[in-house]
Amino acid sequence: MSEKTVASGLFDCRKAFAETLVELAREDARIVAVVNDSVGSSNLKAFQKEFPDRLINVGIAEQNMVGVSAGLANAGLVPFVCCASPFLTGRAMEQVKVDAAYNGYHIVLCGMSPGMAYGELGPTHHSIEDLPWMRAIHDLTVLVPADPFQTREAVRWAARADGPVFMRVGRYAVPAVSDEAAGFAVGRADELHAGSDVTIVATGTLVSRAVEAAKALKADGIEARVLNVSSLSPIDADALIRAAKETRGIVTAEEGVPQGGLGGAVAEIVGQNHPVKLRILGVTSFAPTGDASFLLDHFGLNAAGIAAAARELAA
Amino acid sequence: MGLARAVAPDPGQTRHLPLDPARLAAEATEVRKRIITTIGQAGLGHVGGDLSVTDILVTLFFNVLKVDPADPLKADRDRFVLSKGHCAAALYTVLARRGFFPEAELDTFMKPMSRLNGHPNRRKVPGVEANTGPLGHGLPIALGAALGSAVSGQPFRAFCVTGDGELQEGSNWEAAMFAGHRRLSNLTLIVDRNGLQQGAKVADTNDLSPLGEKFAAFGWEVRDIDGHDHAALLDALSRPGDGKPVFVLARTVKGKGVSFMEHGVEWHHGVPTADQIEAALKELSA
Numbered sequence: 001m002s003e004k005t006v007a008s009g010l011f012d013c014r015k016a017f018a019e020t021l022v023e024l025a026r027e028d029a030r031i032v033a034v035v036n037d038s039v040g041s042s043n044l045k046a047f048q049k050e051f052p053d054r055l056i057n058v059g060i061a062e063q064n065m066v067g068v069s070a071g072l073a074n075a076g077l078v079p080f081v082c083c084a085s086p087f088l089t090g091r092a093m094e095q096v097k098v099d100a101a102y103n104g105y106h107i108v109l110c111g112m113s114p115g116m117a118y119g120e121l122g123p124t125h126h127s128i129e130d131l132p133w134m135r136a137i138h139d140l141t142v143l144v145p146a147d148p149f150q151t152r153e154a155v156r157w158a159a160r161a162d163g164p165v166f167m168r169v170g171r172y173a174v175p176a177v178s179d180e181a182a183g184f185a186v187g188r189a190d191e192l193h194a195g196s197d198v199t200i201v202a203t204g205t206l207v208s209r210a211v212e213a214a215k216a217l218k219a220d221g222i223e224a225r226v227l228n229v230s231s232l233s234p235i236d237a238d239a240l241i242r243a244a245k246e247t248r249g250i251v252t253a254e255e256g257v258p259q260g261g262l263g264g265a266v267a268e269i270v271g272q273n274h275p276v277k278l279r280i281l282g283v284t285s286f287a288p289t290g291d292a293s294f295l296l297d298h299f300g301l302n303a304a305g306i307a308a309a310a311r312e313l314a315a
Numbered sequence: 316m317g318l319a320r321a322v323a324p325d326p327g328q329t330r331h332l333p334l335d336p337a338r339l340a341a342e343a344t345e346v347r348k349r350i351i352t353t354i355g356q357a358g359l360g361h362v363g364g365d366l367s368v369t370d371i372l373v374t375l376f377f378n379v380l381k382v383d384p385a386d387p388l389k390a391d392r393d394r395f396v397l398s399k400g401h402c403a404a405a406l407y408t409v410l411a412r413r414g415f416f417p418e419a420e421l422d423t424f425m426k427p428m429s430r431l432n433g434h435p436n437r438r439k440v441p442g443v444e445a446n447t448g449p450l451g452h453g454l455p456i457a458l459g460a461a462l463g464s465a466v467s468g469q470p471f472r473a474f475c476v477t478g479d480g481e482l483q484e485g486s487n488w489e490a491a492m493f494a495g496h497r498r499l500s501n502l503t504l505i506v507d508r509n510g511l512q513q514g515a516k517v518a519d520t521n522d523l524s525p526l527g528e529k530f531a532a533f534g535w536e537v538r539d540i541d542g543h544d545h546a547a548l549l550d551a552l553s554r555p556g557d558g559k560p561v562f563v564l565a566r567t568v569k570g571k572g573v574s575f576m577e578h579g580v581e582w583h584h585g586v587p588t589a590d591q592i593e594a595a596l597k598e599l600s601a
Contacts, residue, residue, distance in 0.1 A: 032466060054466060059496075064455045064489035071459020074444060076390060076467050094449055095486075099456060103446045104438050 010173030016148035017110070017169045018043040020155040021080060025051055030078045031159060032056060036065045042082035042112050042169075062087050066095035066109070073105035078159060084118075085111030085127035085168060089134060100164040101140045108158040109166040115205060115255030116283065117171035119291040128283045131203075132260030134166045135233045141186060142233035143167040144262075146207035147176045150230050153184030168204055172292055175208040177228065189236035195223035198314040199243035199250045200306055203229045203262045205296075206253040206281075212303035213310060222314045229262055237269045244270040249277035249313030253306050255296070258282030279309040333378035336545035342412070343373040343545070347572045348599050349408045349421060355592045357404075357425040359433065363582035364478060365405035367509040367542070367567040371476055372397075372409045374548040381471070384414035387441040391469045394460040396445045398453020399478040399507065400434040401584075407431050407440070415442035451484025453477060454504060458490045461502035461560075472501045472555060480512025483521050488533075495534025500556035504535075507542065509569040511580045530562040542567035572599055 025031040025047065032054040033047055039057065048055045056072070058065045062083060069079040081088065088111050089096065100107045111130055118125035134142045141161060145151040151169060158165040177192060178184070192207070193214040202210035207228045214224040225247055227239055243250055250270065252263040263280030270276055287295050296302055334342060346369050354360035376382070380393045397406045404424060411418040423429035430439035434448035445456045457475035464471050477487065494502050508526070510517055517523055527537040536556045540547040542565025551563045569583070570576025573595040579585075587595060 030467070056462060058489070058493050061489035061493065063451070063486040064458075064493055067452055067455025067486065067490065068459035068462065068493070070445065071394075071456040071461070071473070072463040072466070073459075074394060074456065075460045075463025075469065077463050095452065095455075098446060098449060099452055102436075 009175055011148045011176055012173050013145060013148050013151040013170040014043045014112070016151040017155055018046060020152045022047050022050060024156065024159045025054065028078065028159065030076060032072060032077050032079050034058065034065055034069045034072065034079045034081045036060055036062050036083050036087065038083050038112065041084060042110070044082060062091035063095050066092040067099050069107045070095075070099035070103055070105050073107050078106055078108070080108045080110055082110045082112055084125070085114035085130050086125055089127060089130040093133060096134070096140070096166070097137050101137045104139060104163055106161060107164050108161070109164070111166060111168045113171035114168040115170075116287055116292050116295045119295060120289055122289065123286040126283075126287060128256040130168070131232060131254065131256045131262065132264060135261070135265065139163055140233065141165045143186065143230060144204040144232055145169075145230050146204055146228050147174055147178055149176060149178045149180050150184050154230070157184065157186055170205055174205055177208050177211060184230070186231045187234040187236060188231060189227040189229045189239040191225060191239070192228050193224060193226035195225040196246055197223045197248060198310045199225040199227060199247045200253065200310055201227045201229055201240065201243070201250055201262065201266055202253040203232060205255050206301060209301065209303050210253055210306055213306035216303055216307045217310055217314075220311070222311065224310055232262060232265060235265050235269070240266055240269045241273045244274040244276045249279070251279045251281065251306060251309045251313060253281040253301060255301060256282055258284060277313050279313060281305060281309060336549060339370070339373055339377055339545040342377055343370050344572070344599055346373055346405070346408050346412060348596055349412070349418070350404050351573070351587065351592055351595045351599070353404050353408065353421045353424045355587055355589070356422060358586055359425050360404050360586065361401040361584050362587065363511070363569040363576060363579065363585070364399060364402045364507065364509065366571045366573065366576065367569045368399065368402050368405050368476060368507045369571070370543045370545060370548060371505055371507060371565055372405055374545055374552060375474060376409045376413045378549060379552045380474070382442070384442065387415060391471050393471050394444050394457060394473040396447065396453040396457045396473070396475045397435060398447050398450065398475055399481055400447030403431070403433060403435045406435055406443070410440065410442040413442070416440065450478070450481040451486040454487050454490040457504070458494050458499065458502055461494070461499045462497065464501055472503065474503045474505065474552070476505045476507055478512070479506050479508045479510065479523060479526070480517050480520070482506065482523055482526070491530060491533045491535070494560040498534070498558050499560045500558055502560040503552065503555070503563060504560065505552070505563040505565050507567050508564055509567045511569045511578070511583065513583050515580060527562070527564050535560050535562040537562045537564060539564045540566065543571055574598060
């Protein structure tokens with residue numbers, strides 16, 4: 001961790017990802033990394049240096065990258081496919097569905113720099129559709145770690161999983177939000193802030209903003225429950241249904257489109273079990289020019305935006 | 316349905332492997348008959364491509380591939396991926412006759428709840444290495460397996476069969492480029508070059524010619540053969556590449572072996588009538 005990030009209280013998930021992958025590769029000779037000319041952007045230089053024969057760079061060819069990974073899995077290896085999320089999920093969608101998921105191969109698809117992490121590079125490089133696309137695919141576990149601790153644990157879990165996994169690996173530094181003592185569990189939502197007036201359900205980079213919103217709401221006398229959904233598929237339906245029953249409404253917040261992702265998942269579950277008022281916050285259009293922080297503010301994906309939606313529901 | 320039944324397989328055949336060219340030819344005839352009856356019973360299928368790829372599959376499974384029906388996931392087995400997954404009936408027939416599952420199960424092809432789907436499923440059918448169907452998926456998977464052989468230290472060869480129209484899919488060329496770059500001599504691609512795709516001639520749709528030259532330019536060793544000549548197939552398939560992946564340009568005839576189906580684009584997924592099945596089986600038995 002650089003002094004700068006420690007001083008600011010922000011931590012790099014990509015670094016946690018890359019370090020954990022190297023540690024695991026030392027323990028498990030089956031682990032290989034597969035990239036599309038993305039060694040640098042996936043922070044894999046140390047992996048490449050230590051395991052040059054276990055880093056497979058197919059060049060700029062995402063369909064082949066995922067297909068090759070299925071073949072590597074067929075040969076008994078455990079491929080970690082590291083590729084910018086928009087290209088992994090968009091360009092190679094059919095290979096993700098068929099070669100990874102339908103085949104049931106143990107492949108870990110790592111969507112690097114998801115959401116609007118590529119900021120000024122614009123909507124071609126924003127991966128705001130990956131969550132709905134990935135969660136639509138049967139048998140594919142979908143993980144969205146919120147901080148370096150969850151990233152490390154997600155990588156460790158994925159290395160031992162018995163099937164295909166997609167995980168987002170965030171690009172920019174984020175605050176630590178997890179209770180490390182509680183560990184990380186696939187299929188479990190973690191309550192990070194207690195409350196019975198309203199619930200905020202967030203994932204990934206929006207989790208710390210949800211916690212900030214809950215603190216602001218508390219100052220107004222509104223008790224907001226915050227759930228971190230780092231496991232989008234499978235999802236913790238019980239925690240969501242409890243939130244629907246025990247609070248007056250649910251705000252969802254994600255760095256992605258507001259249709260079919262976290263908000264969609266919550267709507268499906270509470271709509272069929274215990275309908276409550278919902279506000280689904282997300283990226284509502286192709287983004288204008290700006291860095292990631294600017295864009296999150298632009299779309300109201302910050303503590304103020306989340307708190308405003310929560311106030312409406314708590315009223 | 317009153318359909319003629321295929322001749323029962325020689326119960327001792329698997330004990331006499333590998334088959335020589337003459338016996339491969341005889342086996343291929345039996346496979347063709349079973350494909351005809353299977354598709355007739357199902358009322359669905361892709362008979363034209365099944366018949367064009369039959370000799371390739373029979374040569375692979377009854378001579379070339381190091382596979383064991385009693386241990387279909389053995390770590391060092393050779394890998395075979397049928398990228399033209401729509402020709403599942405041909406693959407299933409060869410797998411069944413090779414002993415991977417009972418031949419009687421072919422009667423369930425595409426019936427409700429059968430594990431013999433219209434496209435193969437590795438999670439259900441022993442001997443299937445990859446679920447294919449959408450075109451352009453098989454070669455990258457076989458390439459990955461070939462690469463994995465070196466990384467895992469398990470020596471084996473990986474084979475893939477594509478159709479020729481299928482090579483219009485760009486993913487094949489991503490893989491072709493990479494396999495040549497990595498000089499993967501344990502990878503063999505066989506193209507079932509019957510010249511017809513679903514609705515027209517390949518040459519009239521998006522011509523692939525000169526196909527051999529294209530693969531040669533991508534760093535592959537090209538073996539241009541008659542895809543129905545078992546001796547030529549054996550020669551082309553038995554040897555790994557000399558420091559390069561192998562491209563077997565297998566020139567075939569869609570509908571091969573049944574005169575009224577040969578070269579007929581309508582037999583891509585045409586289903587023969589009872590009379591046509593009888594005529595086809597008679598011709599194959601002659």
